Amino acid sequence: MEGVDHLAFERNKAQFDVDAMKIVWAGSSHALEVSDRMSRLVASDPAFRKDNRAMLGRKDLFKNTLRKAAYAMKRIIELRLSEEEASMLRSFVDEPAFIDLHWGMFVPAIKGQGTEEQQKKWLPLALKMQIIGCYAQTELGHGSNVQGLETTITFDPKTDEFVIHSPTLTSSKWWPGGLGKVSTHAIVYGRLITDGQDHGVHGFIVQLRSLDDHLPLPGITVGDIGMKFGNGAYNSMDNGVLRFDHVRIPRDQMLMRVSRVTREGKYVQSNVPRQLVYGTMVYVRQTIVSDASTALSRAVCIATRYSAVRRQFGATDGSLESQVIDYKTQQARLFPLLASAYAFRFVGEWLKWLYTDVMTRLQANDFSTLPEAHACTAGLKSLTTSATSDGIEECRKLCGGHGYLCSSGLPELFAVYVPTCTYEGDNIVLLLQVARHLMKTIARLGSGKKPVGTVAYMGRVEELMESQSDVQKAEDWLNPNAVLGAFEARAARKAVACAQNLSKISNPEGGFLEFSNDLVEAARAHCQLIVVSKFIEKLQQDIPGKGVKQQLEILCSIYALFHLHKHLGDFLSTGCITSKQGSLANDQLRSLYTQVRPNAIPLVDAFNYTDHYLSSVLGRYDGNVYPKLYEEAWNDPLNDSVIPDGFQEYIRPMLKQQLRNARL
Numbered sequence: 001m002e003g004v005d006h007l008a009f010e011r012n013k014a015q016f017d018v019d020a021m022k023i024v025w026a027g028s029s030h031a032l033e034v035s036d037r038m039s040r041l042v043a044s045d046p047a048f049r050k051d052n053r054a055m056l057g058r059k060d061l062f063k064n065t066l067r068k069a070a071y072a073m074k075r076i077i078e079l080r081l082s083e084e085e086a087s088m089l090r091s092f093v094d095e096p097a098f099i100d101l102h103w104g105m106f107v108p109a110i111k112g113q114g115t116e117e118q119q120k121k122w123l124p125l126a127l128k129m130q131i132i133g134c135y136a137q138t139e140l141g142h143g144s145n146v147q148g149l150e151t152t153i154t155f156d157p158k159t160d161e162f163v164i165h166s167p168t169l170t171s172s173k174w175w176p177g178g179l180g181k182v183s184t185h186a187i188v189y190g191r192l193i194t195d196g197q198d199h200g201v202h203g204f205i206v207q208l209r210s211l212d213d214h215l216p217l218p219g220i221t222v223g224d225i226g227m228k229f230g231n232g233a234y235n236s237m238d239n240g241v242l243r244f245d246h247v248r249i250p251r252d253q254m255l256m257r258v259s260r261v262t263r264e265g266k267y268v269q270s271n272v273p274r275q276l277v278y279g280t281m282v283y284v285r286q287t288i289v290s291d292a293s294t295a296l297s298r299a300v301c302i303a304t305r306y307s308a309v310r311r312q313f314g315a316t317d318g319s320l321e322s323q324v325i326d327y328k329t330q331q332a333r334l335f336p337l338l339a340s341a342y343a344f345r346f347v348g349e350w351l352k353w354l355y356t357d358v359m360t361r362l363q364a365n366d367f368s369t370l371p372e373a374h375a376c377t378a379g380l381k382s383l384t385t386s387a388t389s390d391g392i393e394e395c396r397k398l399c400g401g402h403g404y405l406c407s408s409g410l411p412e413l414f415a416v417y418v419p420t421c422t423y424e425g426d427n428i429v430l431l432l433q434v435a436r437h438l439m440k441t442i443a444r445l446g447s448g449k450k451p452v453g454t455v456a457y458m459g460r461v462e463e464l465m466e467s468q469s470d471v472q473k474a475e476d477w478l479n480p481n482a483v484l485g486a487f488e489a490r491a492a493r494k495a496v497a498c499a500q501n502l503s504k505i506s507n508p509e510g511g512f513l514e515f516s517n518d519l520v521e522a523a524r525a526h527c528q529l530i531v532v533s534k535f536i537e538k539l540q541q542d543i544p545g546k547g548v549k550q551q552l553e554i555l556c557s558i559y560a561l562f563h564l565h566k567h568l569g570d571f572l573s574t575g576c577i578t579s580k581q582g583s584l585a586n587d588q589l590r591s592l593y594t595q596v597r598p599n600a601i602p603l604v605d606a607f608n609y610t611d612h613y614l615s616s617v618l619g620r621y622d623g624n625v626y627p628k629l630y631e632e633a634w635n636d637p638l639n640d641s642v643i644p645d646g647f648q649e650y651i652r653p654m655l656k657q658q659l660r661n662a663r664l
C-alpha cells in the first residue's frame with residue numbers, strides 16, 4: 001500500500017521532540033536546513049539514481065561516476081551553491097569518486113603545505129576544477145612507513161628542475177584514489193635529494209596528464225590497480241599505479257611552506273614550523289571521524305527500522321508475532337550502535353572545534369597542544385572507523401538473511417566503508433602512535449609540566465591509581481562522575497602498567513615491540529575515555545527541545561556502560577571497580593535498553609536521511625519492506641528472461657545426458 005506509513009505506530013511513541021533532535025544531530029538549525037535542502041535536491045533528481053550500482057560492470061560504473069560528478073558540478077554552478085552547500089550536495093550524491101581526493105586531500109595539501117605564492121597559482125585552478133588532483137603517497141612497497149618511500153626527487157641545479165624517478169618496482173605509487181584514470185595532477189611524495197644528500201620525504205605538485213588530450217606526459221606510466229572488494233562499492237574510484245622515468249618538474253613545484261630548495265640547490269627550512277603539516281592531518285582525520293558517525297548512523301537507521309518491521313515467533317491466539325526489536329538480544333546488539341552513532345557525532349563535532357583551536361594557536365606560534373591534538377585525532381580515527389566497520393557488519397546480521405541482499409544497502413555500505421580502517425593511517429599503527437604519546441606523557445609527569453587536553457587526567461595519576469568506585473546500586477552508574485572516574489582510572493592504570501613494564505627493559509624500542517599489544521589496549525582505553533568524556537561534556541551544554549537531553553543522557557549511559565560491560569576484564573583486572581559493581585552496570589544497561597526502545601525509530605528519524613541516501617529497501621522511511629523487496633527481485637537482470645542464457649548449452653545437456661560410464 002503506497003503512501004501508508006507502516007512505522008507510524010512507532011513514531012507515535014516518541015517521548016521527545018524529533019525536530020529538535022534533528023538540529024542537535026546536524027549541529028545547528030542552519031546545518032540542518034542546508035543538509036535537508038541538499039539531500040532532497042539530490043534525491044529528487046533522477047540523474048543521481050544509484051540503485052543500479054551493484055549491477056553495473058566496472059567500466060559502466062566508472063563512466064556513470066564521471067557523469068554524476070560532472071553533472072553535480074554543473075548543478076553547483078547553475079544553482080550558484082556556496083562551498084558548504086556544494087560539499088553537502090557532493091556527499092549526498094554518495095558515490096566514491098576522484099573528486100573525494102581532489103577536495104579532501106589535494107586542495108587541503110596545497111592549502112596546508114603550499115606557500116602563499118603557490119596557493120595563489122594552484123588553488124584557483126583546483127577550485128574551478130580546471131585541474132584535477134590526487135594524493136600520491138603510498139607505494140607498492142610502503143604505506144604505513146612513510147619514511148620508507150623510495151621515489152626519488154633529485155634537484156638538478158643546471159636546469160633549475162627536480163627529476164622524479166621510480167627506481168624500483170616497489171617504488172611505484174600504488175593506491176592513490178583518482179590517480180588511475182582521471183587526475184591531471186598529483187601531490188607526489190618522495191625522497192628529496194640535493195647535491196647527493198637525502199633530506200627525507202617531501203611533497204611536490206606534479207602534472208601527470210596533458211590538459212588537452214589527457215594522455216600521460218612523457219616519462220609517466222599510469223593506470224588503475226584493479227577491482228576492489230564488493231559489488232559497485234569502492235570500484236567507482238580509480239585507485240591508481242604510477243611510475244616515473246626521470247620526469248622533470250620546475251623547482252617551484254616543491255610544496256615549500258615548511259622547507260624549500262634555493263636556486264643554488266641549498267635545502268633551507270623556512271621559519272614556518274614543521275608542525276604546520278600536522279594541521280592538515282588533524283583536518284583530514286577530523287572529517288573521517290565525522291564521516292564515521294554518518295556511516296554508522298545509516299546502518300543503524302536501516303537495522304532499527306527493519307527490526308521494527310520484522311516479526312518472528314511469539315504469536316499467541318492469532319495475534320501478531322513479536323517485532324524482532326523487542327527481543328532483548330536484538331536490543332543489546334543494536335542500541336549500543338545507536339548510542340555509538342550519537343557518541344561519534346559529538347566527538348566529531350568536538351574535533352572540528354579542536355582543529356580550529358589548533359590552527360589559531362599555530363598562527364600565534366603556540367605549538368603546545370599540537371602533539372596532543374595529533375595523537376587524539378589519530379586515536380579517534382582508529383577507534384571510530386574500526387567500531388563503524390564492525391557496526392555496519394553487525395547491522396547486516398541484525399537484518400537476518402535480507403541484510404545480505406544488495407538491496408538492503410548494507411553490503412555496499414560495508415564494502416565502501418571498511419577501507420577507512422586502513423587509509424589515512426592503519427588503525428593499529430595509529431593506536432601505537434597514541435601509545436607513544438601516552439608513554440611520553442607519563443615519562444614527563446615528574447617534570448612539573450602539567451599534561452593538557454585529553455591527557456590532562458594523567459596529571460591526577462596518583463589519585464587515579466588509588467581511586468575506588470563508590471557505586472552501590474545500579475542507578476549510581478547514571479552519574480557521569482561515576483562513569484568518568486571508572487574510565488579514567490582504567491585508562492591511567494593500563495598506561496601506567498605499560499610504562500612500568502617498559503621501564504624494566506633496557507632497549508626502549510625492543511620493549512615497545514614486546515609490549516605492543518598491551519600498548520594498543522592502553523591506547524584504546526584512552527580513546528574510549530575521550531569519547532565518553534566528550535559525550536558527557538556535550539550534555540553539560542544547553543540542549544533545547546522537549547525530552548531531547550534526556551534521550552541523549554540515556555544514549556550516553558548506554559555507550560559508556562556497554563563498553564564497561566564489554567571490557568569488564570580491564571576494569572576488574574585493574575581494580576577500578578568490583579565484580580559487584582560490574583554486574584550493577586549490566587543491570588543498569590538492561591534498564592536503559594528498555595527506556596530507549598519506544599524512542600528507537602524517532603531517534604533514527606532524527607538523522608533525517610532520505611530514502612535515496614539510505615538506498616535500502618529494509619530501511620525505507622515508510623517501512624513498506626516486503627512488497628518492495630519482492631518488486632526489487634524482479635528487477636534483477638537474471639529475471640529478464642524466464643529461461644536463463646546458457647540453458648541450451650549447459651543445463652539441458654546435463655539434464656539429458658546418459659551417464660552409462662560414470663561411477664555416480
Ligand SMILES: Cc1cc2nc3c(=O)[nH]c(=O)nc-3n(C[C@H](O)[C@H](O)[C@H](O)COP(=O)(O)OP(=O)(O)OC[C@H]3O[C@@H](n4cnc5c(N)ncnc54)[C@H](O)[C@@H]3O)c2cc1C
Nearest residue numbers: 135136137138142143144175176177419422423424425428
Ligand atoms: C581504498 C584505499 C584508498 C587509498 N587511497 C590512498 C590515496 O589516495 N593516497 C595514498 O597515498 N594512499 C592511499 N591508500 C593507501 C593507504 O594509505 C595505505 O594502504 C595505508 O596507509 C596502510 O599502509 P600499508 O598498505 O602499507 O599497510 P601495512 O603497513 O603494510 O599494513 C599491513 C599490516 O601490518 C601491520 N603493521 C604495519 N606496521 C606496523 C607496526 N609498526 N606495528 C605493528 N603492526 C604494523 C598493520 O597493522 C597491518 O595489519 C589507500 C588505501 C586504500 C585501501
